[in-house]
Amino acid sequence: MDAFILSYAVVNGLLQGAIYGGVALGLSLIFGVLRVVNFAHGSFLMLSLYISFWCWSLFGMDPYLSALINIPAMFALGYMVQSVIIAPLIKRESAMVVEPLSALLLTAGVFLVMDNAALMAFGPDVRALQAGYYVPTIVVGGIPISGQRLIAALAAFAVAGGISYWLRHSDMGRAIRATAQNRDAAAMSGINVSSVYAMTFGLGCSVLGLFGALIAPFLPISPAIGLAFGIKSFIVVVLGGLGSISGAIVGGIVIGVFEAVASQFVTATSASIGSLVLFILILIFRPQGIMGRA
Amino acid sequence: MKTTIAAKSTRSGGLRLNQTTVLVTILLVLALAPIVVTDSFTLHSMIMVLFFAYMATSWNFVCGYVGQLSLGHAMFNGMGGYVSVLMFTQLGLSPWLGMLFGGVLAMVTAVLIGLPTFRLKGPYFTLTMIAFAEIVRIWIENTNEFAGIPLKGAEGLIVPNRGDDFWAFQFSTKLPYYYIILSFLAVALVATAWMERSKLGFCLKAIRGDRDAAEALGVNPTFYTSLAFAISAFMTAIGGSFYAQFFRYINPERSMGLELSIDMAVMSIIGGQGTVLGPLLGAAILTPIAEIARGEFGGGLLGLHLVVYGLALMLCVLYFPKGAIEPIRKLCLRYFGGNER
Numbered sequence: 117m118d119a120f121i122l123s124y125a126v127v128n129g130l131l132q133g134a135i136y137g138g139v140a141l142g143l144s145l146i147f148g149v150l151r152v153v154n155f156a157h158g159s160f161l162m163l164s165l166y167i168s169f170w171c172w173s174l175f176g177m178d179p180y181l182s183a184l185i186n187i188p189a190m191f192a193l194g195y196m197v198q199s200v201i202i203a204p205l206i207k208r209e210s211a212m213v214v215e216p217l218s219a220l221l222l223t224a225g226v227f228l229v230m231d232n233a234a235l236m237a238f239g240p241d242v243r244a245l246q247a248g249y250y251v252p253t254i255v256v257g258g259i260p261i262s263g264q265r266l267i268a269a270l271a272a273f274a275v276a277g278g279i280s281y282w283l284r285h286s287d288m289g290r291a292i293r294a295t296a297q298n299r300d301a302a303a304m305s306g307i308n309v310s311s312v313y314a315m316t317f318g319l320g321c322s323v324l325g326l327f328g329a330l331i332a333p334f335l336p337i338s339p340a341i342g343l344a345f346g347i348k349s350f351i352v353v354v355l356g357g358l359g360s361i362s363g364a365i366v367g368g369i370v371i372g373v374f375e376a377v378a379s380q381f382v383t384a385t386s387a388s389i390g391s392l393v394l395f396i397l398i399l400i401f402r403p404q405g406i407m408g409r410a
Numbered sequence: 411m412k413t414t415i416a417a418k419s420t421r422s423g424g425l426r427l428n429q430t431t432v433l434v435t436i437l438l439v440l441a442l443a444p445i446v447v448t449d450s451f452t453l454h455s456m457i458m459v460l461f462f463a464y465m466a467t468s469w470n471f472v473c474g475y476v477g478q479l480s481l482g483h484a485m486f487n488g489m490g491g492y493v494s495v496l497m498f499t500q501l502g503l504s505p506w507l508g509m510l511f512g513g514v515l516a517m518v519t520a521v522l523i524g525l526p527t528f529r530l531k532g533p534y535f536t537l538t539m540i541a542f543a544e545i546v547r548i549w550i551e552n553t554n555e556f557a558g559i560p561l562k563g564a565e566g567l568i569v570p571n572r573g574d575d576f577w578a579f580q581f582s583t584k585l586p587y588y589y590i591i592l593s594f595l596a597v598a599l600v601a602t603a604w605m606e607r608s609k610l611g612f613c614l615k616a617i618r619g620d621r622d623a624a625e626a627l628g629v630n631p632t633f634y635t636s637l638a639f640a641i642s643a644f645m646t647a648i649g650g651s652f653y654a655q656f657f658r659y660i661n662p663e664r665s666m667g668l669e670l671s672i673d674m675a676v677m678s679i680i681g682g683q684g685t686v687l688g689p690l691l692g693a694a695i696l697t698p699i700a701e702i703a704r705g706e707f708g709g710g711l712l713g714l715h716l717v718v719y720g721l722a723l724m725l726c727v728l729y730f731p732k733g734a735i736e737p738i739r740k741l742c743l744r745y746f747g748g749n750e751r
Contacts, residue, residue, distance in 0.1 A: 153533040204728055216532035217479050221679065221727045224672065228720025232713030240712065339713075343668070347544065350537050385552040392541045392548075399538050400526045 124259050125376040131265045133372020137356075137365035138272025139327050140349040141279065142320030148359030149296040149316045151216060152202060155223040158346025159230035160321045164190050164328025165337045166238065172245050172332075179247055183329035187322045194321025197226055199314045206313065227346070234339040242338040251333070268330040275323055276365045283361075292316055296359075351395040357404055429686060433603060436690070437596050444585060453584045455701040460591045461653065462697045465670075466677035466689030467598040468645035472638040473675070474683035475611060477618035478528065481671045482539030483646050485546045486516040488666025490647030491654035492550070495567045496559060498578070505579040509651035513644040520643035521636050528635045543671060551662040566661025569654060579655040587656050594652065595690070598645055603686045605638075614638055618684070646674075669716070676719050680726045682733025691735050696722065 143157045164186045171177040171185060202222055251263035283289035294302040295312045303309045335341070348371070356367025371391050378387035440460070447453055465487070473480050493512030497503040527538045551564045561567075572578040581587060605611045613634040616624040621631055654660045664670070673696075681692025700715035707714065730736060 153537070201724060201728075217477075217536075218727050218731065220479065220533050220536060222724055224676075225720040225722075225724035225727070228672070228676075228716050228723065232716035232720070235713035236711050236717065347540065351541075354537065383552070385548060389545050389548055392545050396527075396538055396541050399530060399534055399541075403530070403534060 120258065121380065122377065123257075125380050126373055127256075127259050127261060128265075129373035129376030130369060131261070131269045131372070132376060133369035134269035134272040134365065135265065135327070135331060135368070136348055136352050136372055137368025138268065138275060139324065139331075139345055140352040140356075140364045140368055141272070141276060141361065142323040143349045144353045144356070144359055144361060144364040145279065145323075146317055146320040147353070148361075149292055150198075150202070150206075150219075150313055152219040152223065153216070153350075153358075154317075154320070155220055155346070156197070156226040156230055157324070157349050158342035158344065159227050159234075160190055160194065160324045160342075161328055161345050162234060162337075162339060162342030163193070163230060164325045165332050165335065165341065166234065167325075168329045168332035169243055169245050169337050172247075173243075179245055179329055179332045182332075183326050186325035186329045188325075190325030190328070191318040191322035195314045195318035197321075198317035199310070201226065202317070203310055203313065206310075227343075231339055231342055234342075238339060240339060242336045244336050245332050247333050262334065264330075264334045268327065271326065271330055272365060272368070275326065276361055279319075279323075280361050288312075288315065351391055354395055354403075355398055429603065432687065433599060436687075437592075437599075440592055441589075444588060450584060451705065453588060455698065455705075457584060457588050457591055457656065458701055459693055459697040460588070460595050461649065461656075462673065462677055463690040463693035464591060464595040464598055464652075465646065465649050465674045466681065466693050467595065467602060468642050468649060469674040470678040470683055470685075470689045471598070471602055471605065471645065472614075472635070472642035474678055474685070474688070475605075475614040475618065476528075476635055476638060477684070479532075479536045479675060480539045481536050481668065481675060482541075482543035483642075483674050484666045484668065484670035485543040486520065486643040486646035487650035487653065487670060488546065488550070488660075488662065489516045489519065490650030491660045491665045492561070492567065492650075493647075494651035495569055495654050495660060496561075499567070499570065500559065504577045505651055505655055506577065509648050512651055513647040516643040516647035517640040520639045524636045524639040525632065528632070528639070540668065540671075543666060543668065547662045547666045550666070564662060566659060566664075567654075569658040571658065579651075580658070587652075591652055591656075594648065599686060599690065601641070601645075606686060610634060610638060615684075673719070676723050680722055680734055682735030685733070685735055688733050688735045691738070692733070695734060 139161060140157075142160075143154055146152060146154050146157075167186050167189060168179050168182040171182040172179055202219060205218055205222060251267070253263055254261045254266065283293055291302070291307045291312050292315070294305070294307060295309055295316075299309055302312070352367040352371050353364055354367070355370055356363025356365070371394075374394070375384075375387045375391055378390055382390075443456065444453065447456065465483075469480070469483050472478075473483075490509060490512035493515055494505040494508035497508035497511060498505050523539075523542055527535055527542075530538055550561055553561050554563045555561065569580075572580050574580065574582045613624070613629045616627070616629050617631045617635065625631055650660075650665060653665060677692035677696050678689040679692070680695060681690065682688025696715075696719055699718050703711060703715040703718075726733065
């Protein structure tokens with residue numbers, strides 16, 4: 117194995133992994149606060165990709181510009197899903213933590229509706245978006261780096277840093293962390309728990325709005341892509357530790373590099389089977405993930 | 411204790427419903443239905459209802475009673491289908507025997523998977539099962555030949571036509587398939603009804619209530635969940651062989667994809683998981699939606715029935731957490747008396 121090809125694979129894996137991490141951020145945030153595994157996570161990304169695509173194809177809007185539509189749209193949709201669909205369940209459960217399986221089933225219902233509504237509306241065809249200009253490819257030490265991927269990967273770090281900072285230093289962020297620690301104690305200290313939950317869900321989904329716009333320029337779009345990214349996000353988040361923001365990025369990079377390097381030695385199929393095996397092993401032997409606390 | 415039971419039965423008087431009566435009535439009506447139903451489309455739809463009722467009952471056998479959500483059961487369906495079809499095309503073995511081999515393979519796999527994973531709680535178990543099923547599906551989808559066995563990858567397997575041949579599990583009309591799947595369903599329902607009152611059923615329910623408490627009382631959770639999981643996997647694999655023989659074609663996407671796993675789980679949950687008749691009710695409610703969507707719109711509105719499944723699932727989790735069977739059971743209790751639906 118040539119060292120150059122290997123370093124090329126590592127660099128590409130880093131970029132791809134950071135994007136995986138960025139996409140998985142919202143899943144981890146929502147789980148950390150609401151203890152809900154959002155099965156529809158990938159569906160929100162899929163919808164956001166389609167918004168970017170249609171903005172480009174109908175109005176000729178630049179895909180990066182469509183983030184301005186995507187982010188508020190996904191925030192609103194996430195806010196609505198939480199306050200209309202999941203909130204009644206949380207109200208019904210008197211226990212500290214929501215019955216995790218019922219919440220999973222609710223979001224599985226959202227997944228079925230969103231993915232198949234998209235299939236009905238747009239058909240199973242794969243669509244691709246081409247920006248009107250060319251984002252230059254940077255060459256570092258002989259290794260070409262796609263500009264579009266680099267932008268998305270850097271955005272993942274920026275968003276993860278931004279969310280962590282915001283959670284630590286803003287009033288809303290403190291309220292979110294307090295609610296994550298103890299819902300009842302937070303409610304007794306005057307925090308509006310249901311609004312915190314809806315905000316968190318909205319925030320988690322708006323991250324997908326941003327990444328939908330950022331990865332639309334280089335990703336073929338189809339209704340099935342939601343589930344593919346959803347499963348990838350589960351792997352990433354479990355690897356990094358469910359609920360951990362930094363864990364999502366670390367998990368994403370581990371998976372990205374693992375798949376890129378492994379596919380130099382075995383087929384890409386075996387590499388993706390490998391990451392599923394890694395996922396199962398982590399769940400069985402270290403369910404708190406790499407970065408999570410026991 | 412005895413007096414209260416006696417008092418109850420005298421109070422309700424003449425018509426008294428219990429689970430066994432309802433079960434026998436439903437099976438009898440289904441057995442006689444083909445006398446009235448003669449057109450091929452309706453019969454096909456009814457076979458699909460029975461098939462999904464059977465699959466949901468198999469899923470319910472472990473997941474409903476032990477309170478875990480498996481979204482990976484389609485892998486057992488795929489194993490049953492692939493083993494029986496490959497044994498038929500490669501070795502000329504009758505699918506009636508091949509399906510038993512598929513069932514045993516599924517059982518062994520279930521025990522190997524179940525031992526480490528049934529300890530995981532809630533969503534963790536669900537995600538692990540999805541991962542196992544995806545591994546099997548991705549592997550088959552990308553493998554054309556393994557150790558000399560032509561798996562044919564994503565292309566899928568075709569069962570060669572042998573005409574009307576009982577040993578080849580092939581019939582020129584749909585009626586034999588109807589009675590075959592009906593008898594499979596009857597066996598699965600009776601097995602569930604029996605299990606519910608056996609030691610296995612009580613242990614599973616104890617584990618569902620509180621795994622640690624059950625273990626402290628001397629119930630071995632690993633043994634009982636593995637046993638139920640193995641039986642459930644066996645039944646699911648038999649269903650997979652039926653599916654392969656009925657359509658005479660299987661591919662990884664349809665016979666072991668996530669969609670089938672979700673179908674099985676959603677039907678059980680909407681009907682009422684952890685009950686004998688719930689999965690049958692769920693399949694009877696949901697499958698006709700898929701069949702009507704297919705019949706009315708052809709391939710035009712892909713995914714319509716799954717949108718309805720999703721909405722039904724959400725409504726059910728929010729308003730009927732015990733499934734659609736619960737309000738029906740209450741109505742029956744009010745009008746007919748009796749103890750169990």
